[in-house]
Amino acid sequence: MKILVVGGGAREHTICWKLNQSNMVTKIYCAPGNAGISQIAKCVDIKAEDIEKITDFSVDNNIDMVVVGPEGPLVDGLVDILMEKGIKAFGPSKKGARLEGSKSYSKDFMKKYNIPTAKYETYIDSKKALEGLHNFTTPIVIKADGLAAGKGVLICETINEAKDAINSIMRDKQFGEAGNTVVIEEFLNGIETSLLCFVNGKDIIPMESARDYKKAYDNDKGLNTGGMGCFSPNPIYTESLKKYIKENILDTTLNGFIEENMDFKGILFIGLMITGDEAKVLEYNTRFGDPETEVVLPRLKSDLCKVMEKTIDGTLTLKDLQWTEMHSTTVVLASGGYPDNYEKGKEITGLDLVDEDVIVFHGGTKLSEGKILTDGGRVLAVTALGDTIEEARNKVYKNIEKIKFDKMEYRKDIAKL
Known part of the structure; x- marks a missing residue:
């Protein structure tokens, strides 16, 4: 099979890396890709958001399956367009992707189908939103309704912070x-x-569970980011909790899909807040998470290409997913200043010194005159597996010491249980 992976981050690098292990795959393209992806796939200079060019490329090159990584093209209906052209596409339709594309729609969906979630109110007028703050106690969560690259959720400790957040989002168009x-x-x-x-x-x-670290700095300090590290499995995910989640979240969500005639096929990412043996849904995403992908897919023993094909065909079963018992950890190396202002174009060194059993997934990188340079906020995701979470964690941090670029930042407390 010839496969096109859409996207250019560490998530897409991980997907390409896993697909490259499949005997079913003969050629992998990636649009636009990055420096790391270029080592295992043919990178194509097409932006992930350019649906027309991605469609034309897929048709012209007889692509057998397109795997859509980022949320933007899914929300814009790329899967629907490709399927109309007779090309298999991995990811939900535009209708299904709306669960991520609109937080208000997503919350209304949860309310309608009795899916446990936080109390909420939706506003289209900033003045009414400011007045509505008095219906909540601090801290308060303020969410931009649409896609904001994982940064549209603000946790405010005071009413004044919440007011500033609303003005920043609705008036200043942050x-x-x-x-x-x-x-x-x-x-x-x-x-x-x-x-x-x-x-x-x-x-x-x-799939197997994972825990993400959203805040920029150690001890969950600083701004929300797209994710600074992750580990899998998450020990909090007990059998009783699994039972609760299946009955109260997975089954009710599936019922909603059926009632809404959504025909959802692809990935559903559920962000959960756990209290005891119960859980509430923080958010739905409709694609692989980043950095969750970097710890979950390395634990998958099954052929990812076959799994994706069966998902599209509607024949995938639980037995098709085989997992290693090993634990995995990933730590994100970021550009100084992320998620605010940061510089690009810093040379990355030491990648050739990393141990063979440690995987470095590239996020914001590019090749220039034979050098690998930083090209984004989250630059690399350093991943390792071990018999215990401590072993995996120690491998990662030991190898991070070998990697250098100017103003490199990372959390020191990922998977520190």
């Missing part, structure tokens, strides 16, 4: 048109966990 509507939400206490699932149109099949 996240552009994504902030035309805001969701004000109660803050949930507990332990956050991530659950990635394959959805075949009639079943939601969970």
